[in-house]
Amino acid sequence: MNNVVHHIFKLNEDKSFSEDQAYNLVNLFLPVTSKAKNKINGLNSRLEIFRSQVEMSDEIQYELNLEISKWSEKIRRLGGIPLSLYKVKIPSENGYFVWEFPSVELVYNS
Secondary structure: OOOOOOOOOOOOOOOOOOHHHHHHHHHHHHHHHHHHHHHHHHHHHHHHHOOOOHHHHHHHHHHHHHHHHHHHHHHHHHOOEEEEOOEEEEEEOOEEEEEEOOOOOOEEEO
């Protein structure tokens, strides 16, 4: 049986994952989150540089919020539920797993 997750979920679709499937999700979350974190860190650095220039800092803040939203939507479409930036809940049959970047490990909560 192939446990690789190859499905994009509707945002309001109920889903639950086995432990193997959850680890496969982590393998998808890692590059998505790494890329998002790099962009977000760059934008935070730019925001710090231009903090005294209101118009420019507002534009950068908008871009920053957009990147966070994009990350959140990608995680949701893959089957996770963002708890905070870089921290995701993965529903399972009798509880949920929690993953936090950059870890490759899951924590189970019933």
